[in-house]
Amino acid sequence: MKLFCLGLNHETAPVELREKVSIANTHLGIESSALVEGKPISEGVVISTCNRTEFYLAADSLEEAATTLADHLQNRFGVATDEHFYEKHAREAAVHLCRVVSGLNSMVLGETEIFGQVKKGYAAALEAGVTGGVLNRLFQRAFSVGKKVRNSTGIQEGQTSVGSVAVDLAEKIFGHLKDSQVMVIGAGEMSRTTAQSLLSRGAHSMFVTNRSYDKAVDLAAEMGGSAIRFDDWEESLKKVDIIISSTGAPHHVIGPAHIEKVRRKRKYRPLLMVDIAVPRDIDPAVGEIDEVYLYDVDGLQELAAEARLRRQEQIKLCEAIIEEELAKSQLPGL
Amino acid sequence: MIERWLIALATAFAAFAAANAWRSITSGARNRLTLPLLGATFIVQLMALGLRGDVRGACPLCDTGEILIFLSWSLVLFYLLVGAAYRLSLLGLFTAPVVVTLQAIALIPGMMSKQPTRVDSTQSWRETHAALSVLSFGALALAAVSGVMFVILDKLLKEKKFTSGLFNNLPSVHNLIDSTKRLLIIGLLILTIGIIAGFLAPSFEVNRHLIVAGIVWLAYAVFVSVTYVRGLPPRQIAFSSVILFGISLLAFGLI
Numbered sequence: 179m180k181l182f183c184l185g186l187n188h189e190t191a192p193v194e195l196r197e198k199v200s201i202a203n204t205h206l207g208i209e210s211s212a213l214v215e216g217k218p219i220s221e222g223v224v225i226s227t228c229n230r231t232e233f234y235l236a237a238d239s240l241e242e243a244a245t246t247l248a249d250h251l252q253n254r255f256g257v258a259t260d261e262h263f264y265e266k267h268a269r270e271a272a273v274h275l276c277r278v279v280s281g282l283n284s285m286v287l288g289e290t291e292i293f294g295q296v297k298k299g300y301a302a303a304l305e306a307g308v309t310g311g312v313l314n315r316l317f318q319r320a321f322s323v324g325k326k327v328r329n330s331t332g333i334q335e336g337q338t339s340v341g342s343v344a345v346d347l348a349e350k351i352f353g354h355l356k357d358s359q360v361m362v363i364g365a366g367e368m369s370r371t372t373a374q375s376l377l378s379r380g381a382h383s384m385f386v387t388n389r390s391y392d393k394a395v396d397l398a399a400e401m402g403g404s405a406i407r408f409d410d411w412e413e414s415l416k417k418v419d420i421i422i423s424s425t426g427a428p429h430h431v432i433g434p435a436h437i438e439k440v441r442r443k444r445k446y447r448p449l450l451m452v453d454i455a456v457p458r459d460i461d462p463a464v465g466e467i468d469e470v471y472l473y474d475v476d477g478l479q480e481l482a483a484e485a486r487l488r489r490q491e492q493i494k495l496c497e498a499i500i501e502e503e504l505a506k507s508q509l510p511g512l
Numbered sequence: 513m514i515e516r517w518l519i520a521l522a523t524a525f526a527a528f529a530a531a532n533a534w535r536s537i538t539s540g541a542r543n544r545l546t547l548p549l550l551g552a553t554f555i556v557q558l559m560a561l562g563l564r565g566d567v568r569g570a571c572p573l574c575d576t577g578e579i580l581i582f583l584s585w586s587l588v589l590f591y592l593l594v595g596a597a598y599r600l601s602l603l604g605l606f607t608a609p610v611v612v613t614l615q616a617i618a619l620i621p622g623m624m625s626k627q628p629t630r631v632d633s634t635q636s637w638r639e640t641h642a643a644l645s646v647l648s649f650g651a652l653a654l655a656a657v658s659g660v661m662f663v664i665l666d667k668l669l670k671e672k673k674f675t676s677g678l679f680n681n682l683p684s685v686h687n688l689i690d691s692t693k694r695l696l697i698i699g700l701l702i703l704t705i706g707i708i709a710g711f712l713a714p715s716f717e718v719n720r721h722l723i724v725a726g727i728v729w730l731a732y733a734v735f736v737s738v739t740y741v742r743g744l745p746p747r748q749i750a751f752s753s754v755i756l757f758g759i760s761l762l763a764f765g766l767i
Contacts, residue, residue, distance in 0.1 A: 336675075350669065353684035445743030448685050468745035471669050481674060 185232030279324035336485025364425035533605035577624025586650020644706030651699030
């Protein structure tokens, strides 16, 4: 029995092609079964995420498996297996799966979501009864290797996007965010993304203000918050804990005087200010106020880039662990 | 003198707790041992104080060594109460060295009487006054420790230095301010009761000790009132808790 893998991902195929072979979570079991039923393939697992679709097969003949799978993709998705697909055999396929599970092949290096997504694909195939001695051992081994890679290296340390860096800082200042109130000044895409990250980590209420009140209402509705007219935002300063600002204003929107005016009313509570605008919305002098923690887009991007670099530096170490762990295990099909 | 050996053992536990906390910060490993090690320190301190109290027939606060041991015991007591409640495991890293220092001083020959004499007549109010006053300083010392932790975290946040193990392991700004404020109010309340007990003691008299105690109490009372009623910037709370504690300790040391 030989191990065979065919797939495409964000590095090899454009989104137009990836979406054609994308499979919903609820259909993974059915798709795995369809690979095996009535075909010269003994075992099959399908993994599908927004960035990749991969087919792992165990068959007596690699050539036959490749031909059968190519036909299946043509008939089922109307897609030919061209240069956008990669093919891996035996040990190479096992190494590839370990890299995928460890987040080494992900768009965001070291991201953790892929681990669960691969587990879902495998669980669906297992439930459908189309896995056996080769793929069961391969996937179980890959999961334990993935865990080891993540636990013993820094591959998932630090935050790699501006939004998640901002959320980490918010948690360092406020602990949990469930009592934190957020004000978004300017309804741009960056502030929307950052605000969503904060909401997803528990921030419990949100005020949105924008020069165009209608846009503020739209974003507030989307976030489950409330809109404030642009002339009234200063009034809300006394109750918020986090401010995200990204207006298109050519000058500073918030200066030290705005904060000084409300410090007593706020009882000097810490205030996190995230300035994502260019030119900056918040006068840097605001950051000199004791209880204000001010970060601009350059600072956040620098942090995200540092984390990405640190993760890049861990790749060799991760690969060495994968090689070592696979060498230790006598997997069938390699 | 078995108490000295017990204090040496408690000091070793505290030193080990500090080393373990430091190791976990530098290696990134989870800090599991600091809390149990300081728990062991607390038990051994209690045994030493118990033996000493038994010999004295009174609260063991009769010489400088005993006062220092009682103070470090109360510091650990409040760490165990607050550290666990606030998940401030790193507080151990900052508390343990203070405990080691206080107890190391107590172990210097001459600090702790080798042949402690039994106290002839004890006055319950006076005993209560002494015990609560030192206990309150345990809480105020820990408030100062928490204040130091805040100052470090605040500096790292303001200077955007987010990659150190220390930064990752420090509790949140909110937790540190909250624990400092709570420890200050607990310390002040215990100190207040201690001072009232002093007034009720039959041997009460106006002397330098009373004047210093009154000034210290007043300073803390004003500081805590302003913090809770009007509010103060976190950095001022932290610095004030450290400075006030240092001055109080110095003032009592001088008299």
